[in-house]
Amino acid sequence: MFASSGSSAPLPGEVVARLRAAGCVFAEDEARLLVAGARTPDELAAMVERRAAGLPLEHVLGWAAFHGLRVAVDPGVFVPRRRTEFLVDRAAALAPPRPVVVDLCCGSGALGAALASVAEGAELYAADLDPAAVRCARRNLPAGARVYQGDLFAPLPAGIRGRVDLLLANVPYVPSEEVGLLPPEARIHEARVALDGGADGLDLVRRVAGEAPGWLAPGGSLLVETGERQAGGAVEAFAAGGLVPSVATSEEWHATVVIGTRPGG
Incomplete structure (x- = not known):
């Protein structure tokens, strides 16, 4: 008060x-x-x-609750959805000791921060195209995390190629023609680049799946969230990129996560 x-x-x-x-x-x-x-x-x-x-509550407050954390969310930055906690839980279940983690399209950094809070000793990297998101992520991620601005993998240090144990890529997956159907809180107050996934919503999923094997360690995993009806297309993209795909769903969270593992672990 x-x-x-x-x-x-x-x-x-x-x-x-x-x-x-x-x-x-x-x-x-x-x-x-x-x-x-x-x-x-x-x-x-x-x-x-x-x-x-109509401003999102999280933008009014300046923070969002996510996976037991209070995550700073600046105006215009994508608000982490509670259903994405399911992706974090799936990643945590796959985490080896002291994992190398990349939070791609990191937004506020909520996924990386949440995973780092439960995966002890994580070596954490994050990247996003949006400068406002990068500034926000730098406030939210723990000391020692490295945050880069740029398109997907482009700004990441070459030294982690082939070393990444967990690649979290909560890329935009709303089909372009459906962005206008989103609640006003999202379509007006969040950057379109954080929502629009192209014609079928899988443009970024395909790009990430194509490049991920070169960054993952043997046995390392890529995890993305999709809509239920898009899971089959994401599985095809993962398999085409050389990853072994699987799908995890949660009725409680109304969430679908596609996981692709690099063979050889």
């Missing part, structure tokens, strides 16, 4: 009513977070209005 000031703070009930009127489904939960996060009554009023105007 906040100390008293010259302005009167919106009452919790008023905050809930304003959010509910704006169409926020979880108005009570959001109101509690906004009230807790505001330092002054004026700041609370401004935060409520930004949320009511």
